[in-house]
Amino acid sequence: MKLTAREILDRLVGFPTVSRDSNLALIDWVEEYLDGFGVTAHRTWNADGDKAGLFANVGPEVEGGIILSGHTDVVPVDGQKWASDPFTVIERDGKLFGRGTVDMKGFDALALSAVPLALERGVKRPLQIALSYDEEVGCTGAPPMIEDMTRILPRGAAAIIGEPSMMKAVTGHKGGVGFLVTVRGFEVHSSLMHTGVNAIMEAAKLIEWANEQNEANRAREPGPLTALFEPPWTTVHVGQISGGTAHNITAGECHFGLSFRCVPSEDPEEWRAAFEMKVAEVEAQMRAVRPEARIEVERYFDVPPLRPEEDGRAEAIARRITGDNGRHVVSYGTEAGQFQAAGYSAVVCGPGDIAQAHQPDEYITVEQFRRGEDFVSRVVDHLCA
C-alpha cells in the first residue's frame, strides 16, 4: 500500500519505541510495508531478542547504491511537559509535533516513502534502507547491523545518515567513548581515615584529572579541522556520581560516569589509554593502604568520529542534491562514523533542527519535512542516472 511520507510518519511516531523498550512492533510494520512492494527485509537482532535493526535492498542487486539510514528508537518523555500526546503527530502552526518527528522518525518515514518511487522510476543502482535500534543509548545497535549489511547486501557506494542537520551536508563529527567507573574503597570511622580508603575522595582524583585535561586541551592551538568544532577541543565530562553512606564513614564505594568527546584528529583509544594510566596510578595509591581496594572501569559506549573524506562520494551526492557547499561539522556523535569505520563513504544530512531533538513538544517544521521529501526524491533520480 502506497502511503505518503506524512502518513508513514504518523505510523512510526505511533510506536512508542523508547530505547529501553522493544522496537519490534515498528519493525514488523516496516517489514510488512516493504513486503507490500515485494522488497525483502533483513533483521539484525539484539542479544535479548526484543529489538531488531532492519535493512533492505530496493531495486537491482548490484553494487553502488545509496543507503538511507536512520534509527528507530527515541528518547523517553518521562518528566517532560507535552501540550499533546507525544506518540501522536499533531500539526500546528506549520509544525509536526511528536516524539521522534525530528530525531529521527521524520527521516525514517522519508526513506520508506522513497521505496515505491525507486521501484516506479526503475533505479539502475539500488536504494538501501537501514534502520537501527539503541542509537540513543550510545549507538550500540548499528555496528552489528552494518556488519550484516556488508555480508548480505551488495556494497553501497554512500551512506546518508539523516540526523537533523537542516539539510546541510555534515562531513565531520566528534567521536565519543564513555566509561562507568566503580571505585571500591575501605570503610573505617572517619576519625581514622588514614587507615581506610575513601572511594569518593579517590574518585575525586580521577575527576580532577578530567578537569586538567579539559584545561590543557582548551589551551592547545587547534588544527584546521579541529578549529571547525564548537568547542574546538576534546572534552572530558562527568555527568553522574553516587557513593558513600554517612559523613563519618570513609566511603566504601563511589560510582561515576566519565566520557570523552574527541575531535576527529585524535584517537579515542589514546584517550582511553591515558585515562587507564591515571586509574592505575590512583589504584596503586589506594592499595598501598588497603590491598583489597580497587577501581573497575567498564566501557559502555564507543562511537567513532566522522572524519571528513577526501572526495567523499556521500558528501558529493548530498552537496549536489542540496546545493549546500559550506563546511559543516557537529559535536554530537551519530551512526555516520560507524558506517565510515566499516568502509562506507558517509555523510550526515537530514531535515529539521537538532535543537528540537529530545525536547518536550519535539517538532519538525512542515517546510523541512517537504525539503526532506524533495531530497529523497532526488536521491532516487540520482540512482536512475
Ligand SMILES: [Zn+2]
Ligand atoms: Zn538521532
